[in-house]
Amino acid sequence: MSEFDFGLDRLVIGLFTGLTYGMLAVGLVLVYRSSRFVNFAHGAVGVFGASMLALFVADWGAPYWVAFVVAVIVAALLSGLIEVVVVRRLEGRPSLVGMIATLGLSQLILVSALLINTDGVSGFTFPKPTHLPTFQVQSLPIGTPYVAMLVLAPVVLAGLGWFLKHHRMGMAIRAAADDPDTARLEGIPARWMATLSWAIAGGIAAFSAILVTPTTTGAGMDGLGPDLLLKGLAGAVIARMSSIPIAIAASLGIGVIEQLLLSNPDTRDLVTVVIALIIVVALLRQPQLGRSGQDKGRWRRVVLPPLPASYRTVRSIVWLPRLCVAVGIMVAVGLAYVVSNDTASVLTLVSGYTLVGLSVGLLTGVSGQLSLGQFAYAGIAAAASVHVAASTHNFLFGVLCGVITAALASAIVGIPAMRLKGLALAVSTLAFALATSSWLLRQELFLGDGLSPAKPTWWNYPLEYAVDYYLFALVVLCLGVWIANNLRHGGFGRMVQALRDNEHAARAFTVPNRLRMLQLYAVSGALAGLGGIVIGHGQSQLTVNSFPADASIEVVAVTVVGGLTVTLGPLLGALIIVGLPALVGMGMVGQAVLAVAWLLVVIFLPDGLGGVLVRGRDELYDWLARRHGIDPLRERHGVFDVSGQASSPLxxxxxxxxxxxxxxxxxxxxxxxxxxxxxxxxxxxxxxxxxxxxxxxxxxxxxxxxxxxxxxxxxxxxxxxxxxxxxxxxxxxxxxxxxxxxxxxxxxxxxxxxxxxxxxxxxxxxxxxxxxxxxxxxxxxxxxxxxxxxxxxxxxxxxxxxxxxxxxxxxxxxxxxxxxxxxxxxxxxxxxxxxxxxxxxxxxxxxxxxxxxxxxxxxxxxxxxxxxxxxxxxxxxxxxxxxxxxxxxxxxxxxxxxxxxxxxxxxNDPAVVTSYLGADQAAIHRSGLRLATGADDPDPDPLVTRIQSVPSR
The missing domain is CATH 3.40.50.300 (P-loop containing nucleotide triphosphate hydrolases)
Incomplete structure (x- = not known):
């Protein structure tokens, strides 16, 4: 095994890059303290700023340092605009919604950055700082990007520290972040302080990305967003999303660890894995971070309530949904006989994404926990299924093993995740997804350099053609939808909702929270695994590129756009976000439009497009009920006065x-x-x-x-x-x-x-x-x-x-x-x-x-x-x-x-009287309470008189 390089040159480079990660961590801390959720678009904002600099310098020939300042200002304005246009509109809703919105923004901003940077300027071709000296540490040349980090990062951090501690605006930012309501009473515009925090964070993100990009050895900027975010998150999480000095110190350590791992050929692929482990360990040491208690009372109902009993006496209402399901299945089956193999492949991909989306609907929709690692379980299941099917020559046994493997993987991740709710769960599963795609799936035990998956066989007829395999995917999809619908609308889904709404009350009602959450993780992993199996066996050559880390973010979009309220919401979202681009062949502009649509749905349609369909369905049912003499208002809502005395069952x-x-x-x-x-x-x-x-x-x-x-x-x-x-x-x-x-x-x-x-x-x-x-x-x-x-x-x-x-x-x-x-x-x-x-x-x-x-x-x-x-x-x-x-x-x-x-x-015990009124005898005398001595007060307080006159049992 190769050895690590502990030379001075590695240490210096690690400290330089760590400084940049520290800047990114500072921005994440600022945003979290003002909005109480992680801005998953933080890295993308930095990439956008870097793209602007590449445009100014490489395309327009602008001086580097002028372009540097302008790019940082543009990123700051973009981040501030996000707070004003998006974050403010989500005020009063769970922090989960804010994180989902920033996921959509991340996709939109990254696509916009690629549109701006049309020449693909990245890595070694990215503009480097000018008018700075270079030098050499041992045998390692230190270029101008590292020198810029060394010179500028301490200046910016020192300036930021002074601003937050001593400047009037900085102190106002801290006050508004600690207690917005009290800050407003003191005349501080808390909302605008939050906007300023976001703007500062955006500028810092651009600062970091601009200096990091020239050192990425040719990596594309489109992959820089999630990777940068993860490295910044490590320092921020260690700092408990609150302490800027600790975030900087931790990030310096992250930079050094990264360089040591890169110095050893045997560990250079483990950088993401180690950072992910650091994040999980840091989170486990502070399980209160990201607890969902702050969202108590903010949740919406995400499972459709049962229809009124009287509606079930109307035959048309009873049979209409069954008829729609039957027609939908017949249409889906009929497509196999009229579409091309290319279209059938797209429909198979839609089926796979829908199945993974069903797992997101259970975990995120019903339980209120955001997982960004569902496609990692899909990849693990696909690899296990392909290997077992090839070794046993039994396709169904391979599928079963793949599902069980995904369920076990999800449950194993869920054991620590039961302590990591809200923000912490989202961060840890994002780290898991990145580690899975960058290292785990690349192992020979999983996908290695690629696998040739087996195809299922029906009555000795191999489903080799895409149109035939699509029918298999459809059968698996129907099975997954049936199971997910049963879980959502049965006792299990009801208990999960109860745990989401009020965990302590649910436990007081004998709901075993740990068992139910572990079961939830396992079931969601199994559904994601079904989706991965459908996708994996449908390809001629299965590689790690079939399960990229950003697919876990995309499947969240699928579920949210389709609607968390309805079981079939992920199908609707997958048809739009996955199927439409694949069939029509959208370019960058089309992807940007889809990202905007995702964002608009999150902001303006809390129940997604599926929620719109449900409201239409309810209006139709109400119309049918009225035709049969049923009053929908009374049946659905009843008639009572919430505040009136007569309405109280007391x-x-x-x-x-x-x-x-x-x-x-x-x-x-x-x-x-x-x-x-x-x-x-x-x-x-x-x-x-x-x-x-x-x-x-x-x-x-x-x-x-x-x-x-x-x-x-x-x-x-x-x-x-x-x-x-x-x-x-x-x-x-x-x-x-x-x-x-x-x-x-x-x-x-x-x-x-x-x-x-x-x-x-x-x-x-x-x-x-x-x-x-x-x-x-x-x-x-x-x-x-x-x-x-x-x-x-x-x-x-x-x-x-x-x-x-x-x-x-x-x-x-x-x-x-x-x-x-x-x-x-x-x-x-x-x-x-x-x-x-x-x-x-x-x-x-x-x-x-x-x-x-x-x-x-x-x-x-x-x-x-x-x-x-x-x-x-x-x-x-x-x-x-x-x-x-x-x-x-x-x-x-x-x-x-x-x-x-x-x-x-x-x-009348003297100690009790003193505990309520203090030791002031005059106050006790004025209160009218009689002590054990029996002294009477000439003018007792009426309330106290009432207290004393109540007969005891």
């Missing part, structure tokens, strides 16, 4: 008896049903919970009070299993559950609620109650994929009964996000009861509800305890409500229990 007495089995005496333990034994939890230097302990007897209601920051919710998080204690233990019904997951505790009957009662905003009330039925009827992946409806029917019937008993039937088809807080709280309680709880942990159940509903809520909770025997621990700030509910009460402050006893004893 004011209607539910039928609780018989809803769930009454909690009986436990055979495990005759003592307390719940024991919290001296638990503690620190977050850094902050003590959130400090040796908290209490016991709850069966059937008891224990109230917990304390000021904000007292540690009450953190204590609940520990009891429910969402936060691990540093010390102490949780004993539930005689069993130590300290190490149990939230799902395991919920299945045993230890169930919690959440302060906001947000539940799953994009799911309907009926679907939310079906999620709560997972404890009794867990969804099986194979059953959901095959469309087996037995468990679904059972859950539907159970949900219908709960809706009727809890007076929620009229809200069944409404999404949870449409409901008032009081109604959402009843829905949440209905879900909790569906879990057959033995102990309910209720976190501020009256938060956000109207005062008029508070008494009704108290009646409901008391009814649950009295009629179902449910034990409760209730955190509440409404002292009259809590005093009415509680048998006992405890108070917390600064993470500790400071009082326990009857409601009256706790309310």
């Amino acid at each position: 004011h209607e007495k539910p039928r609780l008896e018989g809803l769930v089995p009454r909690v009986g005496a436990s055979a495990r333990s005759a003592g307390p049903i719940l024991t919290v034994d001296s638990v503690s939890r620190r977050f850094g230097g902050v003590v959130a919970v400090d040796h908290v302990g209490f016991q709850v007897a069966p059937g008891e209601i224990l109230g917990v009070i304390g000021p904000n920051g007292a540690g009450k919710t953190t204590c609940f998080e520990i009891v429910a299993g969402f936060t691990a204690p540093d010390r102490g233990r949780i004993v539930f019904d005689g069993i130590d559950v300290t190490g149990a997951t939230p799902e395991e505790r919920a299945r045993e009957g230890l169930v919690r609620s959440f302060q906001d009662a947000a539940l799953f905003p994009t799911l309907t009330v009926h679907e939310t109650l079906m999620i709560a039925q997972e404890r009794a009827e867990p969804t099986r992946l194979w059953a959901s994929a095959l469309g087996v409806r037995t468990a679904e029917r059972t859950k539907t019937e159970a949900a219908d009964e709960v809706l009727e008993r809890m007076r929620l039937t009229r809200f069944a088809r409404h999404s949870v996000g449409e409901l008032s807080t009081g109604t959402r709280r009843v829905v949440e309680i209905a879900c909790l009861l569906s879990l057959q709880p033995r102990v309910l942990l209720l976190d501020e159940p009256s938060a956000g509800i109207a005062q008029s509903e508070s008494d009704a809520l108290g009646d409901l909770l008391l009814g649950i305890r009295d009629e179902l025997g449910t034990t409760m621990v209730v955190i509440e700030h409404d002292l009259p409500l809590l005093s009415r509910l509680s048998d006992r009460m405890l108070a917390m402050n600064l993470g500790r229990v400071i009082a326990a006893g009857t409601p009256d004893e706790v309310r």
